[in-house]
Amino acid sequence: MQNENAKKLVEISNLDLTFNAGKSNATKAIDNISFDIYEGETFGLVGESGSGKTTIGRTILKLYDQDSGTIKFDGEDLGKLKKKDLQSFRKKAQMIFQDPQASLNGRLRVENIIGEGLDQVGFTKKHDERAAKVLELLKMVGLNKDHASRYPHEFSGGQKQRIGIARALAVQPKFIIADEPISALDVSVQAQVVNLLADLQKKNNLTYLFIAHDLAMVKYISDRIGVMHWGKLVELGTADEVYNHPLHPYTKSLLSAVPEPDPISEKKRVIKPYDASFEQDGQDRQMVEVEPGHFVLATPAEAEKYKAEQK
Numbered sequence: 001m002q003n004e005n006a007k008k009l010v011e012i013s014n015l016d017l018t019f020n021a022g023k024s025n026a027t028k029a030i031d032n033i034s035f036d037i038y039e040g041e042t043f044g045l046v047g048e049s050g051s052g053k054t055t056i057g058r059t060i061l062k063l064y065d066q067d068s069g070t071i072k073f074d075g076e077d078l079g080k081l082k083k084k085d086l087q088s089f090r091k092k093a094q095m096i097f098q099d100p101q102a103s104l105n106g107r108l109r110v111e112n113i114i115g116e117g118l119d120q121v122g123f124t125k126k127h128d129e130r131a132a133k134v135l136e137l138l139k140m141v142g143l144n145k146d147h148a149s150r151y152p153h154e155f156s157g158g159q160k161q162r163i164g165i166a167r168a169l170a171v172q173p174k175f176i177i178a179d180e181p182i183s184a185l186d187v188s189v190q191a192q193v194v195n196l197l198a199d200l201q202k203k204n205n206l207t208y209l210f211i212a213h214d215l216a217m218v219k220y221i222s223d224r225i226g227v228m229h230w231g232k233l234v235e236l237g238t239a240d241e242v243y244n245h246p247l248h249p250y251t252k253s254l255l256s257a258v259p260e261p262d263p264i265s266e267k268k269r270v271i272k273p274y275d276a277s278f279e280q281d282g283q284d285r286q287m288v289e290v291e292p293g294h295f296v297l298a299t300p301a302e303a304e305k306y307k308a309e310q311k
């Protein structure tokens, strides 16, 4: 459970966003979503491909404008920021992408990729100080001096992601949205990058929104988790609660698809299919707090049923 005194860094209220509104291909990517992210926590956002996770991340960064609802960052309504304040917000909030190759400028040496971030925050142009800062950032992500003069294509996937992380850290952000940061990496290096992110969080007091569909990894890194389906948040709670006492049938279905490390449990694992038709029955569903801090999208009757099923 979150400490009641914990500060809310990001506050999302009743957010809606439809792509191609009014056209035949209209997609309601965000459907009345509300949740907060506390300072210093990792909030994991999970759900199948197309459920709207990336759209939420991009909307928080103001790369998309919502149709309605508000997003506050550090108490400030992002919808009301002037251009200058928006630039300063963009330094406080950074994104790490799924595909490190595509997110790095292939024509720049690593020192200049990271240097661009330093420029954004007006770090000195003095060559020595700059090189020292680049080296400090490289070391922070487990790289070294020799890497500074190389180009992105000379690195492995995991190393490229480390460069992307150093680039994000160069502007000294408070908040990082990590959008599937490990899903393009070899399984053997995924844990290293996740551990690096966890380590950097402690050292730099960072707050993370960690977007993923690999539920095993999300549980490992997240304090709280939000589960999305078709643009809606269907469940929200601590990682332990959501994994050990899931309420919504969609969450149960997602979890049933996660392979068990133990071969005996894995043999017994039964995948629970999810029948989404009830979501379209026209009934009004709200987030109901079934246990302290554990919410499920439900009618009052469904909330009772979900609660009873847990006992």
Ligand SMILES: Nc1ncnc2c1ncn2[C@@H]1O[C@H](COP(=O)(O)OP(=O)(O)OP(=O)(O)O)[C@@H](O)[C@H]1O
Binding pocket: 019, 020, 027, 028, 029, 047, 048, 049, 050, 051, 052, 053, 054, 055, 056, 213
């Ligand atoms: N720029 C866009 N224009 C039109 N539709 C979009 C755009 N971006 C996303 N969508 C649609 O919005 C919905 C949500 O997409 P989004 O990328 O947010 O999902 P996601 O959960 O992040 O999926 P993935 O894990 O595949 O990235 C999808 O139906 C997608 O096709």
